[in-house]
Amino acid sequence: MTILDRIIDQKKTELPQLLSTKPVFLSIDKARPSLYETLMSANSLQVISEMKRASPSKGDIATEVDPVEQALQYEEAGAACISVLTERAFFKGSYGDLNAVANAVNIPVLCKDFIIHEVQIDYAKAAGASVVLLIVAALTDVQLKSLHAYATEKQLEVLVEVHDAEELKRALAIGANIIGVNNRNLKTFDVSLSATLEIAQLLPPSPIAFISESGISGPEDAQFVANAGAKGILVGEALMRSGNVKKSLKALQIDITAKVGENR
Numbered sequence: 001m002t003i004l005d006r007i008i009d010q011k012k013t014e015l016p017q018l019l020s021t022k023p024v025f026l027s028i029d030k031a032r033p034s035l036y037e038t039l040m041s042a043n044s045l046q047v048i049s050e051m052k053r054a055s056p057s058k059g060d061i062a063t064e065v066d067p068v069e070q071a072l073q074y075e076e077a078g079a080a081c082i083s084v085l086t087e088r089a090f091f092k093g094s095y096g097d098l099n100a101v102a103n104a105v106n107i108p109v110l111c112k113d114f115i116i117h118e119v120q121i122d123y124a125k126a127a128g129a130s131v132v133l134l135i136v137a138a139l140t141d142v143q144l145k146s147l148h149a150y151a152t153e154k155q156l157e158v159l160v161e162v163h164d165a166e167e168l169k170r171a172l173a174i175g176a177n178i179i180g181v182n183n184r185n186l187k188t189f190d191v192s193l194s195a196t197l198e199i200a201q202l203l204p205p206s207p208i209a210f211i212s213e214s215g216i217s218g219p220e221d222a223q224f225v226a227n228a229g230a231k232g233i234l235v236g237e238a239l240m241r242s243g244n245v246k247k248s249l250k251a252l253q254i255d256i257t258a259k260v261g262e263n264r
């Protein structure tokens with residue numbers, strides 16, 4: 001059994017609880033910019049910075065961090081979006097973290113979880129998210145299509161995550177417009193930025209906002225994926241562990257004007 005299978009099994013055990021209670025959050029209604037538009041019009045590599053307390057591959061990263069303080073630093077440094085882990089059992093996240101961050105910032109907020117059911121999208125939206133993640137490796141084609149349609153109908157943007165060529169095909173088949181390649185294989189935990197290179201070469205010449213996720217430890221890695229054609233990066237651990245969050249984040253916002261116009 002892979003770690004992804006274990007996480008999905010855990011999720012299934014949590015669904016009855018979500019289905020039996022209505023999401024109640026105090027959410028400030030905000031018109032946030034579109035993540036897609038931000039990515040497509042950017043002259044610098046856009047950073048989606050993550051609030052990540054722990055992970056199954058790294059254990060505890062920063063369990064005691066105040067999510068609002070962290071998020072405000074991200075926003076001040078010019079992050080394009082804030083990703084908030086809401087998965088509890090393996091990542092120590094919560095919808096409470098998401099809700100607090102969403103109320104504190106005005107930029108797009110991504111609910112980072114393993115979504116397998118519509119009710120999770122309802123919770124993400126109620127807590128204030130403007131973007132949800134759908135992981136191709138965790139879903140059947142039927143699930144992927146219906147969850148994508150459901151989120152879109154709820155006015156949420158969708159980041160569709162792939163890891164290889166086969167998953168990319170499935171993401172393209174449902175018309176995903178924001179595609180992220182996870183450099184970490186969720187079945188083995190192996191991390192390699194070459195996953196970004198591989199997927200970048202297979203992208204069709206349509207206007208897809210392409211981002212590179214995981215294992216980006218600093219400006220050199222950012223430059224590498226920008227050269228491959230990424231418009232944005234999703235960074236967690238490196239920013240959570242940084243002693244100077246703003247400086248670390250700004251160092252990742254490298255110029256990509258040479259790539260603008262190449263349409264990816």
Ligand SMILES: O=P(O)(O)OC[C@@H](O)[C@@H](O)c1c[nH]c2ccccc12
Binds near residue numbers: 050112114
């Ligand atoms: O901490 P990192 O290596 O910078 O990774 C961030 C983010 O990409 C990672 O947390 C992630 C990418 N896809 C996911 C899916 C579920 C949970 C977590 C993730």
